[in-house]
Structure formats: C-alpha cells, structure tokens
Amino acid sequence: MSTYPLPIRVAAGLATVTVEQTRQLPAQLLGLPLTVASQALQLSMRVQQQITELAIRGDETLSAWQGTEDEPEWATFDEDEPPPPAEQRLVNVAEPTDGSDVLAEYDGMSLPQLRGKLRGFSADEVEELLEHEQRNENRVEFVRMLTNRLTRLRGED
Template sequence: MKSLPLPLRLAAGIAVTAVERARDLPTKIAGLPVTVASQALQVSMRVQQHVTELAIKGDEVLAALRPVEEAPDWATFDEDVDDVDHARPAFDRVVDEPEDDPWEQEEQAITVAATPPSAVPNYDELSLPQLRARLRQLSVGDLEEALAHERAGENRPEFVGMLTRRIATVRDQT
C-alpha cells in the first residue's frame, strides 16, 4: 500500500491532536490559574536574579574604581575618643560623688506625685484632649509643674510628649 501524501498525514495528525486537547481542556482549565501564577512567579524570580547579578557586577566594578577608606568618618572607636567619660551615656558613667539619701528622694517623688499642679487642680482626672484644651492658658512654670507631676506619677508617654512640646512652643514664642 502506498503511503498518503505528507500534507494529508499532517492534517490528520493535527485534527487528532486538537480532539485530544479538547477532551483534556476541562481538567486543564481548573488548574490554569495556578499554572499561570506559578509561571509568572518563575519569570519574576528570574528577573530579580538577573537584576541582582547585574547589581553585584556593578558593585564590583565601582569598588575597583573607588579607594577603600581606612576608617569611615562616621565610625568612632574607644581609642579615638580623648575623654571617654563624656562619650559614654549618662547611665554608664560612674559617679564618685555620694548621692542624696534615696529615701528622701522617694518621699519627694511621692509628694510631687500626690499634689496636682496648682494651675490644673483636677489634673489626674483629665483626659488627653481635656488637658490639651487647657494648655494654651498655662505659663512655662505651670507647664513644667504639670510635667514634673506627670513624670513622678503615671508617666504616660502621650501626656509627657504633649507637655514637653508645649513647653518648647511657649519658650520659642517668648
């Protein structure tokens, strides 16, 4: 038997493949969003890898062009500092002077916390918006008294911040 011409055989093969794919289409449609998403993620990961590789190559080239600093300007080391005591935070410094009696300090703090500021007698009962409404009428001394009372008492960050900012504003205005 003589074989059929190539174009006819090709057409038959394409028709059979189209029918097979049409039968598989319902199962492939269900997984299509996952496939598309995974392929998109793969492409984005490849792009990110290429961008990172290019950046690394660029860093290597630029590093060869710039000399390396021995010590950056922003870096400070203990041996670079003349007066080590001033470079350290206050809570790390050793105090050689004898401190006041701690019991006396505690009693003072309790007294300050117990007595509300004279300009705002009901201070402890006020909410933040209520206190904010009264701040414009207070002097720097009154504000500092209220701040000391707050710090000695509940020491609420929002109250302390608001009083501190108001004191700075009043000082700037005068």
C-alpha cells in the first residue's frame, strides 16, 4: 500500500464526506425548518431567562437602596374600616318568636353573601348567628367563618 501525502488523503476524505452528505441532503431538508425553528425558540427562551434574571437582580439592588413600605397606603382591610351603623346593615337579627333565635334572611344566604355582610355584625350578633348555625344546619364552612369572626371581635374588645 502506497502512502499518499497528507493533503491528498484529506482531499479524498473531504470528497467522500461531501458525496455522503449530498446523498442525505433530501432527507435532511425535510426536517430543516423544524430544526431551525426549534433552535430559534431555544435561543429566545435563553434570552428571556437572562433578561428576567437581570431584572430580578436589579429589583434586589434597587429595593436595598430604596427600602420597602411595610404597608402601602392604598391597602385597606376589613378590620381597618369601622362597621356601618346598625340601620345600614343589610341583614338584621330577628327577635325570638318561639324561644329560639330565628334569623331573618340568614338561612337563605350563601357563604360569600354571609362573608360580605359579616363585618357589620357585633360580637353578640355573630355569636347568635353561630349558635343558630350549630343548632340547625351546622355547615362546617359557616361555623368556621363565624367562629373566626367572633374570635377577632372578642380579641378587639
């Protein structure tokens, strides 16, 4: 076997690879758009990740310089507002008629309706609602909400 110089051997190898790649080209062309799109999406996601990481680090740096508010002035909570006057309450506790506490409109309320109106009740009224619920339907969610509200009201006294 004769030894050819390195440049000739490299040229022959390059020609062989070129012929093989040319034969496989039609099959590769079919998948080329999908490959290009996939690589573009990957690059886009990497760039977005890096931008997000930079923004997070910038937020951390800026918050260290600026400081943070404990409670924004626009944030209000139910406990911050005074309860409405008794005449504005939408559901009133009815007077007992047959020895038991009958509550006007209460039994027809849904949980969100009760939650919306509960803030206007005094501790005694909430206790009355709780006793009524426990004696009648004893719905777990209602009992829990009334108990939590009563605890808060009693803690404020």
